[in-house]
Amino acid sequence: MSVFIGKDTTLVVQGITGRDGSFHARQMMEYGTRVVAGVTPGKGGQQFDGVVPIFNTVRQAVEQTGANTSVIYVPPAFAADAIMEAAAAGVKVVVCITEGVPVLDMMRVYPFVKEHGARLIGPNCPGLISPGEAKVGIIPGRICARGPVGVVSRSGTLTYEVVYQLTRAGIGQTTCVGIGGDPINGTNFIDCLEAFERDPDTHAVALMGEIGGTDEQEAAEYVRTRMKKPVVGFIAGQTAPPGRRMGHAGAIISGSAGTAAEKIEAFEKCGIGIARRPIDFVALIRERLK
């Protein structure tokens, strides 16, 4: 089993003829993901690599191929529209890889996606992979292996690092989800923890947070009150200079400065194992899988 994506995933790639879209479409197909459609307005009727039909709109793609998942590789100026198009067309999981989406755009996108009953992952995220079943996004397939650990992270390459260490140590994953590091994203830690708690094949969760905001603290509280499965966490940015982006006003609103120390404290209080270094995940997770 797996969460969000798996064997039943049928994928439409928005921006399939672009530089990033075409490269990663091929990577996903190579990995075994069922890429059933591509979208590039104006190229409707053509075929991508001779096998994947291209449509002018996501609606057409969904109507004609039944795609249930979408992945977005379009420039930031068009990303919000692409997400809403996918949700409106009835796609259930929308994964937006695009980096640099204005946060004011996301404030409109978020309620729109909710109203349409879709799940958005990202933007500014590496996507997700259910090893051996499907890969949607850009996480390198070869660093993953099938196994009992759910992985969720706000960052990209840091996720690869941890997953790579786990895999090297013989610890595989059910699904690895990169939820993205933007202020407003579609899926948060709690959404993923909930899914992992429900997934019978996941036996432990590795969670990688960052400084800023209070998502990690809320996730910790969720783990304490609602989860039975063990969780190991890491916070990046202990040495980062504070307040370079949002300043203090953000801290007032959230009632927290979002420091690493605060988040680690919350983890400790809620029974989450603390990985001081990425490599520490290996031992801590192994212990909890016993």
Next chain:
Amino acid sequence: MSVFIGKDTTLVVQGITGRDGSFHARQMMEYGTRVVAGVTPGKGGQQFDGVVPIFNTVRQAVEQTGANTSVIYVPPAFAADAIMEAAAAGVKVVVCITEGVPVLDMMRVYPFVKEHGARLIGPNCPGLISPGEAKVGIIPGRICARGPVGVVSRSGTLTYEVVYQLTRAGIGQTTCVGIGGDPINGTNFIDCLEAFERDPDTHAVALMGEIGGTDEQEAAEYVRTRMKKPVVGFIAGQTAPPGRRMGHAGAIISGSAGTAAEKIEAFEKCGIGIARRPIDFVALIRERLK
């Protein structure tokens, strides 16, 4: 019993110091409605008629008096904002009497009110009355009497006419609801039929429709499939010239020209008694109450 308003209604009057607002506030108080607050920005802290506290905002009124119902007598330019203010403040039933609210305003108001879990009645409506319990709006109290009939209508004075005839014939009402004649309103026939069907004291329903739209046809279908209680209906506008306001495009969209003949046919098909004249309600309702 009654629907939407009753003994538990605690009312805030928006625009209580205006010409219409003050007149009808007194009428409602005289009728026995529990008018607990008024709102006129800038007059917060004053008292209306020495007994009703006035607030600057609906939020303050609700926080300090616990008002659960609101009635709006403000000019059309401010009506949409007043409705949204009431819904955001946590009022459960919002009755908007104001006539002349632009329909584009109502397109924003409608989803806002739904999102806040409130019920809007109107705009451009006479409000409602549960005889002997509460009156919210402008329906004259003395033409009503307590009894077993639910009344719902798109028009104002036509409602009075029918209610007056019923009362004169000794047939009282649980609640009379004027839903208003505007293209977009908060509560439709079906909402009222549903409430009357659930109300144990309502034993028959009188429904007054008009030409235009398809609300009556949908109500008829609802009566046929979901209601056990008898319904008698009337359609005003059999001799009205067609298409003076919306033209044909509206008819295409709704798949119907909205004529009186069409609506009466729908009533007949769905087992609704047909009142050819307002006075016919008396005999038809009496028959069904036996």
Next chain:
Amino acid sequence: MNLHEYQAKDIFRSHGISTPAGEVVTTPSAAESAAARAGGPVMVKAQVHAGGRGKAGGVKYCKSPAEAREKASAILGMKIKGLTVEKVLVTPAAEIASEAYVGIIVDRARKKPVFMVSAAGGMDIEEVAAKTPEKIRYHAVDVRYGLLPFEALELGFFLYSDAKLARAAARVMQQLYAAFMGSGCSLAEINPLVVTSAGEILALDGKMVIDDNELDRRPEVEALRDVSSENPAEVDARNHSLSFIMLEGNVGCVVNGAGLAMATMDLVKYYGGEPANFLDIGGSSNPEKVVNALRIITADANVKVILFNIFGGITRTDDVANGIVAAIKASPLKVPLVIRLTGTNEEIALKILAENGLNASADMDEAVEQAVKLAKGGKAA
């Protein structure tokens, strides 16, 4: 409120929609010079608030300025559905490769503005809807988000498979939506939206209906009202806050409330009469309104009897009684008067009427039946 084609096109243009240049003229010679300035074949089009102008002969193709003069001369003064043509639009004739329909209307059921688009433009959209409904695509806009770019493009691709045309059409959708919202419309329509032989997209004809409730806050739109093209009695009524529509019958009706007014007309018919009008004096009456209502109704020579049906709620029936008395004193009625009146301040009203030799019924059916009888030349009961 209806706008003329040329007014709708002015608004379209201000939102960036391409439309052929045009001049509105009121005389055949002005039409001739406008055609000469246009420098090629032109269309001469009646500007009148009525559908079916083309079928009625109000739209003509003219090869030369002389022909434009001749056709304008035929069209100006022509009656279309009872309305006299006072103005014509002279506009260059376009070379048309294809015609589409694009409209937005307020949909009561969805509670949203709904786009209707069809590649089968140029003809009646009602006909397309009846015969080939699959050729129309509907799209409801959530006004909280506005028309989203992908939605506009979906509509564009429904009309044109060529991506360049689809994108141009998507732009038109956005512009038409902006015009619709910006002017407070209940309907905005381009029919036909054409692709010219040069591949350009043009709005060849336009229609806009404004929600009357928007006019107070949009004086610039209210200023477009052309009273010359409306029924003078209806204009008169509107200027006195009365809602009035003239009909063919002979029972003049004065009622408070639109629903009761329609029900009264229906009852006239039920008892074998024919209503002469719809007239709603509205909620908050005053004597002045009643005086004006009587003046407007009695100007209609068809009217054989005047029927008041007043159910006082907000309306104070004594106001109505005072209005009736004042009007009769100023100019005695030449036709009989039947009054039904009940509700707020009914006793005072009856007293006022009695003091002036008038009586009133409290019963609607009784009053209507009597009025119908009088209209047929019978005597009052």
Next chain:
Amino acid sequence: MNLHEYQAKDIFRSHGISTPAGEVVTTPSAAESAAARAGGPVMVKAQVHAGGRGKAGGVKYCKSPAEAREKASAILGMKIKGLTVEKVLVTPAAEIASEAYVGIIVDRARKKPVFMVSAAGGMDIEEVAAKTPEKIRYHAVDVRYGLLPFEALELGFFLYSDAKLARAAARVMQQLYAAFMGSGCSLAEINPLVVTSAGEILALDGKMVIDDNELDRRPEVEALRDVSSENPAEVDARNHSLSFIMLEGNVGCVVNGAGLAMATMDLVKYYGGEPANFLDIGGSSNPEKVVNALRIITADANVKVILFNIFGGITRTDDVANGIVAAIKASPLKVPLVIRLTGTNEEIALKILAENGLNASADMDEAVEQAVKLAKGGKAA
């Protein structure tokens, strides 16, 4: 991107918010003449991207033009939180009856812009929040509806019980919201919003932070960037699409991805070292980026060792290897280099490095530990 006070006030003014007139000058004599033109007491205010200007002595009240010259002379060139003051704003001193705080920021948790208003303005809002949280009111705006009139008025009445002032403040809320949305802000703040002794509402100080992701589509906002007031190395980095923040340590870091970059810095610290910087070369690398990264880092005299930590995903590690080689060929390094590199095209990358006498580790901990040792003057393992 931060805006200066005077830039924020210009934007406020364009949205209708009243602010005192002011002139931005760069010399004491210009400050003197600006004060003379103002014709009364003025404030001389440092324009610099740092909080706490007042406490640092960067804001002064001046009774005369001569005093303005003197104070400007003291402020210009002053360092506030490491940034040199290059400009001062000379603005009439207002007679203040009361001071309030009004701010809007993007709230991650609510996923909405949130108003913070308080009648306790003029001081640090952080302090108010800490000591008297009941004096702050929060209001989250649903951007689908915008700031609704009743919401703005609720906030107005929270600040002022007087209806006229409450309405005027409600107008300011609407205008500030429009400025916030219209410029793509993540923060917009008026502190203090004052009522003058004449009863007028004025924005006496303003702050705006723009979401960097908005700049591509808002060239008019990007044009407000004042590179003179930023760290030159950080400006240089940004111009080459690198995300760079200078720190105090001596281990220079080049990493792909912000999360991994922070984790790398943390690991440097874990092994007893101090990172000299945060540097993220981003997702789609190319050799040129690596060359620029090395150039910027080696310009920092504190740096004793350079640590690469690259996990190739989108980033092709051979691009990185080529960049390293090209940079070293152009100008040999004066400090040791430790490379950790794995992922996409790893074999090619290792080959390129080997051919140029460089080696790399596949293990992050090993590489970081070695770099820290080298920074402390130890030898490579």
